[in-house]
Amino acid sequence: MLSQKPLALIGAIVLSAVTTVGYAADELPPAEKQVVFETSFGEIVLEVFPQAAPAHVEKFLERVKSGFYDGTTFHRAIPFGIIQGGDPLSKDREKRPYYGTGGLGELKKETSPISHRRGTLSAVLLPGNPDSAGSQFFICVTDQVQLDGQYTAYGRVVDGSAVVERISQAPADAMQLITERIELKRAYLRDRPPPEVIPFVDTPVAELENYRAVIHTSLGDIRLGFYPQDAPEHVRQFLRFAKLGLYDGTAFHRVVPDFVLQGGLMDTRKPPVPDKYQPVLKP
Structure with a gap:
C-alpha cells in the first residue's frame, strides 16, 4: 500500500x-463563546446552542465560568459509544463508588432539535425521570440517534474528537466506571473563532x-x-x-x-x- x-x-x-456547513446535528447558530476542556488525555473544544436548550446552556456556561468542573473526571465510558463526566463527587477519590450520582435533579427537560450524532453534548438524567438533568453530561463518540427525544442535547465537539474516542476506550469495570482517573483539569470559555476560509x-x-x-x-x-x-x-x-x-x-x-x-x-x-x-x- x-x-x-x-x-x-x-x-x-x-x-x-x-x-462552513453545519453538522447534521443541527441548523442552529452557536453561542459566541466556546468551552475548552483540558483533560488528562488532551483538549476537547465544545460549542453550545442556546436556542436548542436555553436553560441547559445557561447553567452549563455558568458552571464552566465558575470553575465548577475543574478537578472532576470522566467517570464512565462505553467504548465507541459515549463518555460521561461532570459529577462533582468525582473530585473526591474516596467517593468512587458513588460516581455518577452527584449533581443531578436540577433542570427540567427541554425539547431540543439536536440529534445525538457523533460529538453531540447532552444531559445525563436519573433513570425514569426526564426532569432530572444537572451538571453531568455525556458526549457521543459515534451516532446515537436512538437517544433523540429522551435526552436534552445542547452542544457538540468542534475539536478533540480523537481525545473523546480515546477516553471511550479507557479500561472500565462491569458498571462501565472508568478504572483510571481521567481528570477534567480545567474548563474555561473562549471566543468562538471566525469561520474557516x-x-x-x-x-x-x-x-x-x-x-x-x-x-x-x-x-x-x-x-x-x-x-x-x-x-x-x-x-x-x-x-x-x-x-x-x-x-x-x-x-x-x-x-x-x-x-x-x-x-x-x-x-x-x-x-x-x-x-x-x-x-x-x-x-
Missing part, C-alpha cells in the same frame, strides 16, 4: 471566504484551468492536470481538499495492475481529518 506525502498545488491560490468555492472555470497538482508519494511524484470545463465541481473539490491538506497522509488503497489505482479515501488518513474540516467533507 502506498502512502501519500503532503500534496502541493502549483499556481496562484485565490481564496474565497464562506461560512474554504477555497475554490466559486473560482471561475477559466481560472481553474491554470492549476496543476503534484502528489508526492513514497514511490515518487505524480503530476496532475485538470479539465474543469467538463467537470468544474469535481475539480473544485479536488483542489479544495488538496489546498486544505485533507489528502495528506491518505493511502492508495486499491490497485488494479495496468489499469487503475485508487486513493483519496479519508478513512485511510493518518492522522484523521481535523474536526474543523469535517463539514467540508459533507456533500
Whole structure:
C-alpha cells in the first residue's frame, strides 16, 4: 500500500471566504463563546446552542465560568459509544463508588432539535425521570440517534474528537466506571473563532484551468492536470481538499495492475481529518 506525502498545488491560490456547513446535528447558530476542556488525555473544544436548550446552556456556561468542573473526571465510558463526566463527587477519590450520582435533579427537560450524532453534548438524567438533568453530561463518540427525544442535547465537539474516542476506550469495570482517573483539569470559555476560509468555492472555470497538482508519494511524484470545463465541481473539490491538506497522509488503497489505482479515501488518513474540516467533507 502506498502512502501519500503532503500534496502541493502549483499556481496562484485565490481564496474565497464562506461560512462552513453545519453538522447534521443541527441548523442552529452557536453561542459566541466556546468551552475548552483540558483533560488528562488532551483538549476537547465544545460549542453550545442556546436556542436548542436555553436553560441547559445557561447553567452549563455558568458552571464552566465558575470553575465548577475543574478537578472532576470522566467517570464512565462505553467504548465507541459515549463518555460521561461532570459529577462533582468525582473530585473526591474516596467517593468512587458513588460516581455518577452527584449533581443531578436540577433542570427540567427541554425539547431540543439536536440529534445525538457523533460529538453531540447532552444531559445525563436519573433513570425514569426526564426532569432530572444537572451538571453531568455525556458526549457521543459515534451516532446515537436512538437517544433523540429522551435526552436534552445542547452542544457538540468542534475539536478533540480523537481525545473523546480515546477516553471511550479507557479500561472500565462491569458498571462501565472508568478504572483510571481521567481528570477534567480545567474548563474555561473562549471566543468562538471566525469561520474557516474554504477555497475554490466559486473560482471561475477559466481560472481553474491554470492549476496543476503534484502528489508526492513514497514511490515518487505524480503530476496532475485538470479539465474543469467538463467537470468544474469535481475539480473544485479536488483542489479544495488538496489546498486544505485533507489528502495528506491518505493511502492508495486499491490497485488494479495496468489499469487503475485508487486513493483519496479519508478513512485511510493518518492522522484523521481535523474536526474543523469535517463539514467540508459533507456533500
